[in-house]
Amino acid sequence: MKKNVLIVGAGGVAQVVAHKCAQHNDVLCDIHIASRTVSKCEKIIASVHEKKAMKVEGKLKAHALDAMDVAATRALIEKTGSQIVINVGSAFVNMSVLSACIETGAAYIDTAIHEDPLKICETPPWYANYEWKRREECEKAGVTAVLGAGFDPGVVNAYAALAADEYFDEITDIDIIDVNAGSHGRWFSTNFDPEINFREFTGQVYSWQDNEWKSNQMFEIRKEWDLPTVGTQTTYMTGHDEVHSISQNMGIPNVRFWMGFGDRYVQVFTVLKNLGLLSEQPVTTAEGLEVVPLKVVKAVLPDPSSLAPDYTGKTCIGDLVKGKKDGKDREVFIYNVADHEEAYAEVGSQGISYTAGVPPVAAALLIAKGDWDVKKMVNVEQLPPQPFLGLLNEMGLPTRLREDEEDRALKF
Amino acid sequence: MKKNVLIVGAGGVAQVVAHKCAQHNDVLCDIHIASRTVSKCEKIIASVHEKKAMKVEGKLKAHALDAMDVAATRALIEKTGSQIVINVGSAFVNMSVLSACIETGAAYIDTAIHEDPLKICETPPWYANYEWKRREECEKAGVTAVLGAGFDPGVVNAYAALAADEYFDEITDIDIIDVNAGSHGRWFSTNFDPEINFREFTGQVYSWQDNEWKSNQMFEIRKEWDLPTVGTQTTYMTGHDEVHSISQNMGIPNVRFWMGFGDRYVQVFTVLKNLGLLSEQPVTTAEGLEVVPLKVVKAVLPDPSSLAPDYTGKTCIGDLVKGKKDGKDREVFIYNVADHEEAYAEVGSQGISYTAGVPPVAAALLIAKGDWDVKKMVNVEQLPPQPFLGLLNEMGLPTRLREDEEDRALKF
Known part of the structure; x- marks a missing residue:
């Protein structure tokens, strides 16, 4: 112990x-x-x-x-x-x-x-x-x-293992879907450290398809899903840690990750990225000050931990798993729905x-x-x-x- | 001399x-x-x-x-x-x-x-x-x-004086219209010092109407104009120096200024302003560095002087003047059209x-x-x-x- x-x-x-x-x-x-x-x-x-x-x-x-x-x-x-x-x-x-x-x-x-x-x-x-x-x-x-x-990675990996254990003889596709349908009431905020959040999306987007890595631009591939409780939600294909481990450890030919983004996020991200404000590389101001743009963006954005008191609505994260069971095609969605207000009431x-x-x-x-x-x-x-x-x-x-x-x- | x-x-x-x-x-x-x-x-x-x-x-x-x-x-x-x-x-x-x-x-x-x-x-x-x-x-x-x-202020003030001298007995309205219908080929750039450019638009917008100051939000009042050479152009009411001097020195009851903005400018401006990145007030990064966000925005944007070689298209700036001449209503547009490529060829x-x-x-x-x-x-x-x-x-x-x-x- x-x-x-x-x-x-x-x-x-x-x-x-x-x-x-x-x-x-x-x-x-x-x-x-x-x-x-x-x-x-x-x-x-x-x-x-x-x-x-x-x-x-x-x-x-x-x-x-x-x-x-x-x-x-x-x-x-x-x-x-x-x-x-x-x-x-x-x-x-x-x-x-x-x-x-x-x-x-x-x-x-x-x-x-x-x-x-x-x-x-x-x-x-x-x-x-x-x-x-x-x-x-x-x-x-x-x-x-x-x-x-x-949760993702983590619980969604356990969902994949559960699907393989109990619901499928063979899995061909896992689409991990992560949607935050909540609202923090701010004009814009990331939900966790902006420096980490934006870094996830500034490069190429990788997915595992037909047993190999496929690369796309961020916000290139958009997909709407009809999800339990939170309804129809817009997501974009992004890279995520577990696409790698699940595909390799479980030998699944197609593993994709879909992150929900509102129009506001796409608007802000597009502007900041195209202007170079998400850069990790320092720039020098006219006054000679050397500064990393992303760190300034982080400094002007709300502290994600300050959002909790006003947050309403729910998240929905899960695995849409496709494959065969007893020779027949099968598709299940294993998921969790969490509530922002309940979380705040319990743990702040x-x-x-x-x-x-x-x-x-x-x-x-x-x-x-x-x-x-x-x-x-x-x-x-x-x-x-x-x-x-x-x-x-x-x-x-x-x-x-x-x-x-x-x-x-x-x-x- | x-x-x-x-x-x-x-x-x-x-x-x-x-x-x-x-x-x-x-x-x-x-x-x-x-x-x-x-x-x-x-x-x-x-x-x-x-x-x-x-x-x-x-x-x-x-x-x-x-x-x-x-x-x-x-x-x-x-x-x-x-x-x-x-x-x-x-x-x-x-x-x-x-x-x-x-x-x-x-x-x-x-x-x-x-x-x-x-x-x-x-x-x-x-x-x-x-x-x-x-x-x-x-x-x-x-x-x-x-x-x-x-030009504005400057030439447009001379246009106003010319209108009063030669074309009108009484002027009721001057709408100064400033449109850049050119293209610099960049994703985004301001045409002059970003620090000055954005400062023009971060506050309230003032116009002189019915002989008094009227205040609006930036990008609140939009108007399309059909202009010579450059065609139909979208503008927004903004404040501008000469609205003050022309209205006071010439005693004209309505003086407004209209600046042409493309959708890209509005998109970028909206995001930067709402995030606080156009602020003159220093923020402190997580690392303890004190920095003025607007100066970082300036540092990442193209140097406006670097745009010239690629600039194509034309500007159109002028005064739409309304009033009376010999007891009859009159409306004239006094203007100049300038060409980016010709300017570059002549003076770089x-x-x-x-x-x-x-x-x-x-x-x-x-x-x-x-x-x-x-x-x-x-x-x-x-x-x-x-x-x-x-x-x-x-x-x-x-x-x-x-x-x-x-x-x-x-x-x-």
């Missing part, structure tokens, strides 16, 4: 992680939160206490940490006796936090692929660029590393952070209990999905399945 | 001014160009020599000058023996350059109202905010100061800079010869328009008049 959790990061997702860890601190024991800015950790801790989220009395502590610093991260893991690290910090710190876990034997969980701060947009094969190069190292050290254990965050922050805590619980403590590096689709989805049913992210006219809750 | 000209500024308009001064250096004598960045002046001088623009052999010299520094400006006027100063520098230096002219007795010409760098958008009464407060000071010193002697600049840069040189010639050397501060509509428009006919900006079905060149 692994115990004591170190949460790396103190953004919107970290807040959800902290609340959910607190709600399960009878299993997870001491909870530590570390970020460069310790006051952000303290704010999260205050919010946990305000909601009286701690299930049992226990430790909940803030720490200042530069997670790019492996030695410092290792020291904090050792000092806090943390056996599980949930990394929801910037995408730039994945490799250093993983190194610290390997050195200390702590289990590692993250929610998105590593990114190099100097690259605008990593190109496929995503997990093979950094994470998978360290599979052997993890196995040798007996370290459990669960990659991409947020909006629904996007909620869907991303609850699953890594479910993963931590499964590692703590042993079910997922596999002592090697895995993606979520390589783990049994039922215990994970079962926990999520109880933790606020219930799974449903729509097939033809039927739409039902799944039990595990 | 006044002689020797000091040009303040080294942007796109200054280049046109330098070429046109050189073409008339038999009258204007020594030509000096001063800017903070002396290399920009030298580049302009090289372009003048390349086009062999000097009419007679003579002096053409570059100087480094911070035109906010009155003493330095005064010293340069004295050192160069300049009796005419053409100020086409940033709108922020008008008052300091004017001070230097008053101290030295040099004539002063500018092309736009003074602006305070700390104010986003000056509100009416524009000329009364800074310039007109110094009328007495100019008269006492016997200093000629011709305000707003570009695009048409917008050309229309703004030729008129102040015509004004300088009239001051040099005495016709406009009025020894006080005036706006262009207070001066005889015929010699000015006559010179412009020869200098590349001929005046035409459209009335009913007739459309003819005007001679002076």
Whole structure:
């Protein structure tokens, strides 16, 4: 039984992680939160206490940490006796936090692929660029590393595994659809760190089709879907971590990712990108000041964590899976609908952070209990999905399945 | 006969001014160009020599000058023996350059109202905010100061005066229409300094209607016009310097300004403004760097002076004047059409800079010869328009008049 959790990061997702860890601190024991800015950790801790989220009395502590610093991260893991690290910090710190876990034997969980701060947009094969190069190292050290254990990647990978386990003999297509049909009431805002958000879309868009990578322009391929609860929604094909891992680990010939974007997002993105304001490369103003345009865009946009109180509406994220069962064509949509206002009432965050922050805590619980403590590096689709989805049913992210006219809750 | 000209500024308009001064250096004598960045002046001088623009052999010299520094400006006027100063520098230096002219007795010409760098958008009464407060000071010193002697303000003011002189007994309405129907081939660019360009439109929009100021939102009032040569064009009501001076100096009850904008401009402007990227107020990035968003926008946009080689198409700027003549209703459109490619061939600049840069040189010639050397501060509509428009006919900006079905060149 692994115990004591170190949460790396103190953004919107970290807040959800902290609340959910607190709600399960009878299993997870001491909870530590570390970020460069310790006051952000303290704010999260205050919010946990305000909601009286701690299930049992226990430790909940803030720490200042530069997670790019492996030695410092290792020291904090050792000092806090943390056996599980949930990394929801910037995408730039994945490799250093993983190194610290390997050195200390702590289990590692993250929610998105590593990114190099100097690259605008990593190109496929995503997990093979950094994470998978360290599979052997993890196995040798007996370290459990669960990659991409947020919602997407994460829960959608478990949906894929569930589909293969229970609903299909052969899967030909997985279309992962991620729609936020909520409204934050601002003229424009990204739902998470603008620097990360825009980076996702500034490069080429990659999909896995007919067993190979296909590249398109961002906003080139548009598709409308009729989704449960949220109705007809416009999405665009984009690249996403799990397109890589699911296609490779499960041998599925077509894996595509579709992200919902409103007209306002497309309008803003188009202007900023074409003007060069999403650039990571510094420009020099007439006054001689060197500045990265994207960092200025981030500075003028609303802080995504400030959106939560006003957020209304729902998200719908799921896998549309096509293939064969018992020789017949089959198509199912496995999905979750989350509500922004409910998320805020429970953990003080909006629904996007909620869907991303609850699953890594479910993963931590499964590692703590042993079910997922596999002592090697895995993606979520390589783990049994039922215990994970079962926990999520109880933790606020219930799974449903729509097939033809039927739409039902799944039990595990 | 006044002689020797000091040009303040080294942007796109200054280049046109330098070429046109050189073409008339038999009258204007020594030509000096001063800017903070002396290399920009030298580049302009090289372009003048390349086009062999000097009419007679003579002096053409570059100087480094911070035109906010009155003493330095005064010293340069004295050192160069300049009796005419053409100020086409940033709108922020008008008052300091004017001070230097008053101290030295040099004539002063500018092309736009003074602006305070700390104010986003000056509100009416524009000329009364800074310039007109110094009328007495100019008269006492016997200093000629011709305000707003570009195209608009400038030539359009002369069109108004011409209409009152020759075509109307009573004017009720002047609609000044400024359309650039040219194309620079870039995804987006402003035609002059983005910092000045956007500042014009970030505040409220003022017009003079029924003898009082009326305020609207930018892009609130749209109007299409069927114009000579360039055809049907979309414009939006905006504020502009000459709406103030023409309405006050000529006692006209309705003066409005209409600027042509393409859909792309409206799209870009809307996004940048709503995100706060046109702000003059510094923001602080996550890294702690303090930066003015508008200056970053300027840094990523094309340098307007780089557009000239690719610019095609024409501009059309003029006054639609309504009123009575001999007891009957009358409506005339007095206008100029300029061609981007012709401007580039002649002076190495695009048409917008050309229309703004030729008129102040015509004004300088009239001051040099005495016709406009009025020894006080005036706006262009207070001066005889015929010699000015006559010179412009020869200098590349001929005046035409459209009335009913007739459309003819005007001679002076």
